[in-house]
Amino acid sequence: MAGPWITEHEERIVLDALRNGWYGKQAYHYVETFESEFARYHDRKFALMTPNCTTALHLLLAGLDIGEGDEVIAPECTWVGSTACVTYQRADTVFADIDPVHWCVTPESIERVITSRTKAVIVVDLYGNMPDWTEIEELCSQRGIIAIEDSAEALGSTYKGIRAGKFGIASAFSFHRTKTLTTGEGGMLLLDDESLFNRCKLLRDHGRAPGTYFNTEITFKYMPFNLQAALGYAQFQRLEELVDKKRWIWQSYRDRLSDIPDLMFNPEPSNVRNSTWNTALVFGKSHGMSRDKAMQELTRLGLPSRPFFYPLSFLPAYPGREVQGRRDNPVAYDISERAINLPCPLILSEADIDSVSNGVRRILGRA
Numbered sequence: 001m002a003g004p005w006i007t008e009h010e011e012r013i014v015l016d017a018l019r020n021g022w023y024g025k026q027a028y029h030y031v032e033t034f035e036s037e038f039a040r041y042h043d044r045k046f047a048l049m050t051p052n053c054t055t056a057l058h059l060l061l062a063g064l065d066i067g068e069g070d071e072v073i074a075p076e077c078t079w080v081g082s083t084a085c086v087t088y089q090r091a092d093t094v095f096a097d098i099d100p101v102h103w104c105v106t107p108e109s110i111e112r113v114i115t116s117r118t119k120a121v122i123v124v125d126l127y128g129n130m131p132d133w134t135e136i137e138e139l140c141s142q143r144g145i146i147a148i149e150d151s152a153e154a155l156g157s158t159y160k161g162i163r164a165g166k167f168g169i170a171s172a173f174s175f176h177r178t179k180t181l182t183t184g185e186g187g188m189l190l191l192d193d194e195s196l197f198n199r200c201k202l203l204r205d206h207g208r209a210p211g212t213y214f215n216t217e218i219t220f221k222y223m224p225f226n227l228q229a230a231l232g233y234a235q236f237q238r239l240e241e242l243v244d245k246k247r248w249i250w251q252s253y254r255d256r257l258s259d260i261p262d263l264m265f266n267p268e269p270s271n272v273r274n275s276t277w278n279t280a281l282v283f284g285k286s287h288g289m290s291r292d293k294a295m296q297e298l299t300r301l302g303l304p305s306r307p308f309f310y311p312l313s314f315l316p317a318y319p320g321r322e323v324q325g326r327r328d329n330p331v332a333y334d335i336s337e338r339a340i341n342l343p344c345p346l347i348l349s350e351a352d353i354d355s356v357s358n359g360v361r362r363i364l365g366r367a
Helices: 008-020 024-041 053-063 084-088 107-112 133-143 194-204 226-236 239-256 291-300 322-328 330-337 350-363
Strands: 046-050 071-075 092-096 118-124 146-150 170-174 187-191 263-265 280-283 339-341
Touching (some): 024 046, 046 226, 053 084, 053 170, 053 187, 053 194, 084 092, 092 107, 133 146, 187 194, 226 239, 239 350, 291 339, 330 339
Parallel strands (some): 071 118, 118 146, 146 170
Antiparallel strands (some): 263 280
């Protein structure tokens, strides 16, 4: 379904870290280099590499002192890693509905669920799609709410010429093995506020003052390591090549299925460049095709697929939330029940795309 594209370039840099990256200034050389260049690319002042995107978001919420009694708004449809951090901090997660076209939250869906306890909103750039960041940031500013960008799936996307990762008070990225840029597991937190950066940096490594073994408080152990960063740094040097391949996969599926009406893929409006981490396919209602039926039939054809993200309120992880979720967030439930993800590994070939596209045609009776 998904996976990286590794070349000799990555092998050389990881081998250098393996041979030389253990002592003195070399111990975190690739971590610090990757952090600084990743921040510069996104026009951010500071970066902190973490074990994964979930820990990056958790560091941020902890750094912002969000906790018990606070509410954090998040999309109804996203991976649970976007919202687990809220529960870690004993705050309450409030789900907002998604847009039927770009599948992200909207200013209107956010505003509908704001209460006196709302402290922040985590806005997810789902599958590389971009929401209306201009209006979302204006709304948050007017209402005194902290905007946070979960750009885990949008590395390489832009909105109005601004790279995903530049919006909100901070942004978080994922380098999971399935992502466009991988470190196996891994994440990055980007910030512009120096005091918040310093607070998150302290929280990242057992609450010890920089360069000392003097712990001022009990915090987390969310440190990255040099080998992991070496792979990420090498992949980062090939970022445009990797994003171009993802966009080629997305466009290839669209081209092969373009004659079938009432199918929706990741959108790319005029003010967006979509890096399309994962190509999602929404079956229009005229096809009478559900997510579960499509996946079952593709499996019978020997083809992999994955479900569109389930509404979080539907999951056992959030017990007792489904009835309210279906009532308040109907778009999320509707889209999720009619959508799948198509295979998107970076080693995908023309023949692979032909096979998957032909499989979609067969299950729709269009072969």
